[in-house]
């Protein structure tokens with residue numbers, strides 16, 4: 630049974646091009662086949678479980694090269710919601726022998742869309758390690774494209790063989806490596822808020838000071854002549870106050886509009902999260918139903934098989950019994966013939 634991890638525990642989002650081995654890596658990590666391997670992952674899905682005493686949540690995503698920019702953004706938002714309160718580690722999965730500039734493109738995309746905060750939590754994971762000898766691996770690491778990727782990814786480089794020959798030690802090592810990434814980031818996940826801030830959808834506008842310096846400068850000039858009526862400075866001051874008043878009013882209005890906009894964006898983001906959560910729930914329910922009907926079908930098939938075997942056994946026994954009967958009859962017949970022949974011989978003598 631899946632135990633989705635919420636709150637504490639390790640939350641990981643798998644990223645990378647199609648066929649890099651994301652789903653396989655997810656299954657290797659969880660120690661069971663949860664994600665579909667060898668078939669394209671079309672939508673981000675979350676699975677979780679206990680791994681070496683830790684609650685681990687893994688979000689598998691579609692190949693980045695199969696989506697357009699908008700689709701990629703949507704899937705990333707889904708992945709963030711699914712890994713709520715946010716992943717502590719992004720695994721950028723690449724396949725040994727197949728690393729190209731496109732993979733660098735993915736890391737750049739992470740940088741641009743999710744920001745440095747995500748890159749700092751990104752561990753470059755190479756699958757298919759078993760295909761290289763130690764020497765070939767050293768050559769592989771030296772490649773410019775790999776070095777470039779490592780420079781971008783704050784979590785460093787790690788290699789696995791996520792196929793059948795996987796050694797349990799590999800999972801332990803990968804967990805340790807991810808733990809290091811978590812520690813480097815003081816255990817803080819990449820949250821939905823971080824994402825909103827990155828996209829400029831949350832937090833006040835930076836540098837909105839309102840040009841106080843110039844006003845301060847003008848005030849220091851006040852005082853001038855004070856002989857009956859309004860001095861030039863006072864008239865000037867009056868005008869300035871009016872301008873300032875207007876500006877303040879304008880600022881208040883601007884702030885109000887900005888606040889309203891922000892509230893609308895937050896509302897929209899809440900709605901999106903809620904929608905995705907609901908979608909995920911209905912996906913899980915449908916999956917449960919499918920699982921249940923698969924289980925029932927399997928039970929029915931087993932019962933059918935056991936009935937067929939019993940019937941077969943019964944037929945075999947019937948056959949055996951018949952054969953025995955025939956043999957006994959044959960024996961009796963032979964004995965009868967022998968007896969007759971002996972009697973005939975006796976009569977002839």
Ligand SMILES: Nc1nc2c(ncn2[C@@H]2O[C@H](COP(=O)(O)OP(=O)(O)OP(=O)(O)O)[C@@H](O)[C@H]2O)c(=O)[nH]1
Pocket residue numbers: 645646647648649650651652653654665666667668669670671690691692693756757758789790791792
């Ligand atoms: N030899 C070897 N094969 C691997 C390894 N990891 C994955 N594969 C194989 O590579 C193929 C693709 O793996 P997936 O895990 O489905 O790839 P993916 O990244 O999830 O692909 P998409 O869902 O299409 O984005 C599968 O046939 C896996 O069996 C590995 O470490 N070694």
Ligand SMILES: [Mg+2]
Pocket residue numbers: 651652653665666667668669670689690
């Ligand atoms: Mg996949």
